[in-house]
Amino acid sequence: MSGAKAWRNGETLASLQPPPPLNGLVCAQCGRVFAPEEIVRFGNAAVCAGCKPLFLQRLREGVVLAAPGALRYAGFWVRFGAIFVDGIIGWSVSIGISLACGQSFLEATGFDNNPEMTQLDWLLTAVSLSIGAAYEIIFVLKFGATPGKMAFRLKVVTAEGGPSPSARRWEDILPSP
Numbered sequence: 001m002s003g004a005k006a007w008r009n010g011e012t013l014a015s016l017q018p019p020p021p022l023n024g025l026v027c028a029q030c031g032r033v034f035a036p037e038e039i040v041r042f043g044n045a046a047v048c049a050g051c052k053p054l055f056l057q058r059l060r061e062g063v064v065l066a067a068p069g070a071l072r073y074a075g076f077w078v079r080f081g082a083i084f085v086d087g088i089i090g091w092s093v094s095i096g097i098s099l100a101c102g103q104s105f106l107e108a109t110g111f112d113n114n115p116e117m118t119q120l121d122w123l124l125t126a127v128s129l130s131i132g133a134a135y136e137i138i139f140v141l142k143f144g145a146t147p148g149k150m151a152f153r154l155k156v157v158t159a160e161g162g163p164s165p166s167a168r169r170w171e172d173i174l175p176s177p
């Protein structure tokens with residue numbers, strides 16, 4: 001089949017398609033009109049089922065979308081900043097607890113040059129790990145982001161732009177027994 005003939009066949013097929021529904025939505029990717037049930041929403045952007053894989057790939061590659069309010073994957077430095085802020089908060093809390101338990105500042109920060117772990121050291125390590133886990137779980141669950149992520153306007157969401165799986169179900173983040 002020659003190229004020109006294939007192209008004409010394509011044109012014929014396109015013209016045979018039913019007219020777009022009146023209350024249709026425009027796909028942000030291909031610009032064609034679809035019925036609302038054929039459209040997947042990403043933030044404010046609407047994409048048809050056919051364009052979804054390509055759209056998700058572009059999201060992952062960090063291609064900025066033309067549609068206002070559309071989701072963008074957070075870049076490395078923004079994520080790094082968020083982790084840094086969360087780290088400072090977690091560090092401050094665990095040092096605060098260690099000081100409250102009677103440790104010196106050097107002991108609390110681990111700079112006391114004493115490699116021996118006392119019973120209190122083990123206890124404080126367990127407490128700070130638990131607080132760290134609870135911090136991540138509770139903030140993502142309740143607000144969709146930790147304070148560090150909020151500071152950089154990041155939010156944990158699903159591919160469809162909905163609340164994160166962890167914000168909907170505990171089973172998604174807790175290991176099954």
Ligand SMILES: [Zn+2]
Pocket residue numbers: 027028029030031032047048049050051
């Ligand atoms: Zn499309």
